[in-house]
Amino acid sequence: MEPVKIGIIGTGNISDWYLRGAQRSRLIEVKAIADIRPEAAQAKAEAFGTRAVTVDELLKDPEIEIVMNLTLPMVHAEVSHQIIDAGKHVYVEKPITAHFSEAAPVLKAAKAKGLRIGGAPDTFLGAAHQAARGLVDAGTIGRPVGGAVTFMTRSSAHRYANPTFFIFKKGGGPMLDMGAYYLTQLINIMGPIKRVTAVSTNGIPRREVIQGPLTGEVIDVEVPTFHNGAIEFASGANVAISFSWEVHRHRRSHTEIYGTEGSLSMTDPNFFGGTPQVTNAGGDWQDVDISAYAFGTPNRVMDDGRSEADYRMIGVVDMAMAIRQNRPHRANGDMCMHVLEALEGFERSSLEGRHITIETPCERPAAVPKGKDEEIFLD
Template identity: 40%
Template sequence: MGHPHRIGVVGAGWISGAYLETLRDHPGVTLAAVADLDASRAASFAAGVAGCRALPLEELLSDPSIETVLNLTVPAAHAAIAQATIENNKHLYGEKPLAADLTAARSVVEKAAAAGLTVGCAPDTVLGTGVQTARATIDAGLIGRPISAVAVMATPGHERWHHNPDFYYQPGGGPLLDMGPYYVTALVHLLGPVTAVTGASSRRRTTRVIGIGARTGEQIPVLVDTHVTGVLHHAGGALSTITTSFDAVRTTAAPIEVHGETGSLSVPDPNVFSGDVGLFPLGGTEWQTVPPSAGYVDAGRGIGLLDMLTAPTPRAGGAVALHVLDIMTSLLRAADEGHRIDLTTTVERPTPVPLTEAATWRS
């Protein structure tokens, strides 16, 4: 795709800082331009990156020197920016979800494929040593044939820490579409694609109160369900139970556990890149820590984009993101309609990431 690869960033909000830490000084990429609805925010971003220009969105998209657009806008804007990127003949890497609804996401993937363009999508946290070491442990047969998994994400709500949490409670938000991509993507990497889902959900409050910043005390409407639970039927036969909630004060549950015929595995938080993997073999007496054996070491957000530029098939690719969105939107539909939903997409289980030291992927 060219070296260094020229990237245009759309969206200079909070998450852009995390991407900067990975991409700003990487020799394989150049952050050539940035666009944001807030011109001052774009200017601030550009000022911190040598050679980066703050541009109006239309100029960034039409600039022939920019090869890939990094889409860091809010979820409601993902599809429109993605479509415009493809129409301007540029590759795309975006924050999750790929789009707010499955139809739009499918269109993005299909149009990009027809144009010969590559699509990548967060989360890329699953490419770190945490989830990848857990996957390597499963693939090595250390828990035997996988039977089930349990994934839990439980918080009291993002309005407690986010200055402008409105979009978390609007269509395209909610605990499943916001945080679920980390957990569902991890489950796809660990256990393979999903064929069907069942689910249930609830919304016990119609408003939330912002707890921090200039808007402290302001009420915002809740337009989506805030507690979602479901069962994922994996093509390989395993069943995963997932709970995502903005209605829980605290939990002692592991982020993900995978149970097999001869052992159980504790998987670290898929919202981060590393963490200890625990193995409890059948007949054992205590948990064993599994040394890191796979994944990008010391990775940060943006490693999925770098992987997209170098791997034969992106591990954080559009096909995975589309399937994950199908899983989540089908689960929400199953909860609403009260019956099992068969999925309309599938995907090859992404190839594993070999243990890759930071000095290697940063060069």
């Protein structure tokens, strides 16, 4: 089969991980990349053996079927509309749009042209999350009735060239920056969200930037940076959430799911691998064997020396194959919009003093079949 041709708009930090993913794939090929900073696209093109072109040239290339939008959240909607106007399918980094109100028009425009929207995160397609889902689907922990997710740190400013927007300014904060990983991980296990509630506060209103070119600057924090709340799923399960940029250390794990017959402790949803653990009733924790599933072998050494499995691009491979096979793709726009509605819902809930019902539809994505590599998407 000829690889499906992909274009990328936005060649900043995260594009490296997608370009690496593309290099591993036989099913897709990145034909061209573009950025409003042509020198950035040129440097990545040289490093990864692809072509740098202008955004206009990329959108006019008749061979390119899917265009990835890896720009900044505030222009996600605008760039996705450009891609749709050019008649191409979109795969967009998270959040699908900076504001929930911008998401439905993007999905509507794509639908009107018979085009698909896909979006990050695709980490839930990884071995650890699929193996955990397999256990739940097999009834190992009984019926999930509750859970808890925790993302609490002193901030992840180091991940961005300019941390202030993602971290401390309107449109950023721990929920919008990191929440999509956790909520998508939960939807993969438990299906759609019914309503959310939270208390959201800003405990440290002026913060010093600790890394990057703005180091030492003191900035005003415009968003809540500590959310405690809960999600009620349509299934009836009830999951506690804590998201914060204000915590130096804690002893809570990423994601736990409590079932009628046992408990499941899941791995970091920012990555694809790790070792989930499961208990039966009151028994000890047991490691879950994830080796039957693809995309779990560590392939990225992090700054702190630990190894993680990072297979970003698998969601695009699944979408490309889904287009060929005329089936739904897993990391899809409806789920991205549902997740964004919930993420904004936590802050709204706190401001308005009430639960927020999530209105947008979302279906639990299909499980990923067992197997060793991307060939599983050919089934």
